[in-house]
Amino acid sequence: MILKIPFLLSLLINALFASNLLIGQQHYFATKVPKNCSIYEQNRFVYNVLHDAYLWSDETPHDPSLIKRYRSPESLLYALRNSEDRYSYIEPLQSADDFFLKGRFNNFGFIPFLTTLKDQRSAFIVGYVYPDSPAYYAGLRRGAIITEIDHISVTPNNLHHIDQLLKEKRGVDFVFWRDHQRYQKRVKKYTYNVKTISKPHIYQLGDRRVGYLVLSDFMSSKIGELRGYFAMLKRKNIDELILDLRYNGGGDVAMANYIASAIAGEALANRIAEYTHYNEKYSQFNSTLFFRDLPPERVFNLKRIFLLTTKETCSASERLIHNLKAYPQEIEVVQIGQKTCGKPYGFYGAAIFCNKVLLAINTIAQNSNQEEIDIEGITPTCVVEENFMQPLGDKNENYLKEALYYINSGHCQEYIQQ
Secondary structure, eight states, X not given: OOEEEOOOOGGGSOOSOOOOOOOOOSEETTEEOOSSOOHHHHHHHHHHHHTTTSTTGGGSOOOTXXXXXXXXXXXXXXXXXXXXXXXXXXXXXXXXXXHHHHOEEEEOOEEEEEEEOTXXXXXXXXXXXXXXXXXXXXXXXXXXXEEEETTEEOOGGGHHHHHHHHHHOSEEEEEEEETTEEEEEEEEOEEEEOOOBOOOEEEEETTEEEEEEEBOOBOGGGXXXXXXXXXXXXXTTOSEEEEEOTTOOOBOHHHHHHHHXXXXXXXXXXXXXXXXXXXXXXXXXXEEEEOOOOOGGGOOOOSEEEEEEOTTOOTHHHHHHHHHXXXXXXXXXXXXXXXXXXXXXXXXXXXXXXXEEEEOOOEEEEETTSOOOOTTOOOOSEEOOOOTTSOTTOTTSHHHHHHHHHHHHSSOOTTOOO
């Protein structure tokens, strides 16, 4: 038996980005970009942003001596982040441009979880592998067990070291097990186009047709592909829809709103989806987002939606759930799996400096009931543990099996009802 310990190497995926267009700029809100790229000037820039546009600017310590005290803008950022902020970070400009503008990642392309094996050894178990990624072509698949990375055993004490290896090195050696076979492979990191949407499955349950779709990230560059898949599901006359968001760390809020609008259709068209708030200094930018009024051929007009979630379901994907749950009379939201990550915060704009991007939290969202996402996460309707040994889309995979059970019975299986 494999015991899952919630752990995600965040550097393996760019999961917490907001939707932005990264362009050359001289200011970020009221903060001027550095005159040069000395550590002092970079630190000064980060310090000033966190005292200006940052959501918690009024709580950020005022101590200019910190600018000289830290050896990098990254270390200063982590020292100044608010206790509720697990998300603000600094990213190379090239990586951010690849993600936002081109829909590309530059990483190894898999999502691992720390596990304990039968013999009590620690290892990673692979939850998800991006198609066309280095990990995919190396043979890693969901359920693979990784015991060593670059000759370092996977243990709780080695996580930081492994984290740094995967972030900094272009190629590493993996030792992993798959289908009872041991593999040792050198895997080289490269830039690849991200396929964020899987090919839909359709299941027949009695007289009901059920559509299933995996959405790993929300990227505006993929909305045309999403429309195509939605159009195919609509032509198939599905009665129920299951969206698998368990590894969706968020991304483009506009895409999340498009999905919610297509699901509910005319019942929510032009109604309030969410409110976005900035800090007091920039409250004039507070805004309201509405569900879209999409053409009839692009909406499902569903009265119920099934959403599969884990602790890695975050940000924009949580907002999709939270915003729909505010309208229980119009649509029933059945959430299957585990609590989400609990991120009501977001980024608007990007602080660009010295070939880097500072993504500092500067907004907080509320649904139409003016409720924020609980920082402990959104609680599912039916609690289910993952079985990584079953591929996504397999009717015997725990999450999907639970959703299909609910469609047949109208309730969760007997071990949990909420």
